[in-house]
Amino acid sequence: MFPAENLRDWRGHKVIDQDGAKIGDLEAIYVDTGTDRPAFATVRVGFIGRHRLAFVPLDGATVLPDALRVRHDKRTVSEAPSIDLDGELPAASEPDVFAHYGMTYQPGTSGERRLARR
Numbered sequence: 001m002f003p004a005e006n007l008r009d010w011r012g013h014k015v016i017d018q019d020g021a022k023i024g025d026l027e028a029i030y031v032d033t034g035t036d037r038p039a040f041a042t043v044r045v046g047f048i049g050r051h052r053l054a055f056v057p058l059d060g061a062t063v064l065p066d067a068l069r070v071r072h073d074k075r076t077v078s079e080a081p082s083i084d085l086d087g088e089l090p091a092a093s094e095p096d097v098f099a100h101y102g103m104t105y106q107p108g109t110s111g112e113r114r115l116a117r118r
Helices: 004-008 074-078 091-100
Strands: 014-016 022-032 038-045 052-057 067-069 115-117
Touching (some): 022 052, 022 074, 038 074, 052 074
Antiparallel strands (some): 014 022, 022 038, 022 115, 038 052
């Protein structure tokens, strides 16, 4: 996996699925608070006037010359839990993000949040 600071440079670049279909544009990176490694990205999806930020895991993602390719297809990402463009992921919604992708959610050892925006 690539460092979070490098991914931040990709803000606004397109995010594509394995087939090369554009999902949307990269907005932010969320790191795992236990490891401080990139875990999820938010992708700007939707139509004009109805945009939102959908969460997609970065596990298995690859950087191409002009895009970030994720392992999940466009439909799965479009149906993922999302927040408003100026929103923040509530702590109570973190398990839903993981569950959508079939991932196990485990809060921090002291009950702290698992994801932090960088």
